[in-house]
Amino acid sequence: MAVVNFSALIDAFHFVSVGGGFDNRAYVDLDTGIIYLVSSEIEIEQDLPEDLEESERYLAVPDRNELDLGQQLVMTFVQRKLPNDVQQVAGFFRRKGAYSRLKVLLADRGLLDPWYAFELGETQAALREWCQENGIELDESGTAAP
Numbered sequence: 222m223a224v225v226n227f228s229a230l231i232d233a234f235h236f237v238s239v240g241g242g243f244d245n246r247a248y249v250d251l252d253t254g255i256i257y258l259v260s261s262e263i264e265i266e267q268d269l270p271e272d273l274e275e276s277e278r279y280l281a282v283p284d285r286n287e288l289d290l291g292q293q294l295v296m297t298f299v300q301r302k303l304p305n306d307v308q309q310v311a312g313f314f315r316r317k318g319a320y321s322r323l324k325v326l327l328a329d330r331g332l333l334d335p336w337y338a339f340e341l342g343e344t345q346a347a348l349r350e351w352c353q354e355n356g357i358e359l360d361e362s363g364t365a366a367p
Contacts, residue, residue: 223254227359230282230348233258238285247282248273249357256282280355288347290340295323298339302332 233247233256244261250270257273258265273279285291292314299310306326313319327333352359 222356222358223249223251224358224360225249225254225256225352227345227348227361229256230352230359231345233282234284234344234348236260237282238290248279249282251278251280251355251357254357254360280357283351285344288344288351290344290347292319294340294343298336302335303330 230249233249236258237245237247239245243263245263246259248257248259249255250257257267257269257279259269259273270276270279295310295314296307299307303310303326310323310326313322324333324336327336349359351357
């Protein structure tokens, strides 16, 4: 069973979850726990295994949508903290720039820091569950608790 640094896994998760047309991928070596980053836009100084994308030895790190940490996560938070604004926030996601409008609303309501704390906690919980499902042991030294 691979032992993966949890902080590095969180960084890899954010790397693959970045939008804007970037084709970023990350893979966990199930034998060594090393995380490999691959990008079509960013040059990364890391020697990649030749069989990285074909071998079952490497597991692709999921992005936020694969872990249901996108719009559904936002709506869960809004339902708990801003129940009167659920329809408005749902409308944000019908057009581009939803997260920018959400953050303005949350800042106006004094809920930006609680949102970030909620998002971090849910992200960490989802990544821990993903690791457990895939037989990955976590090294949490240097990782802050949610």
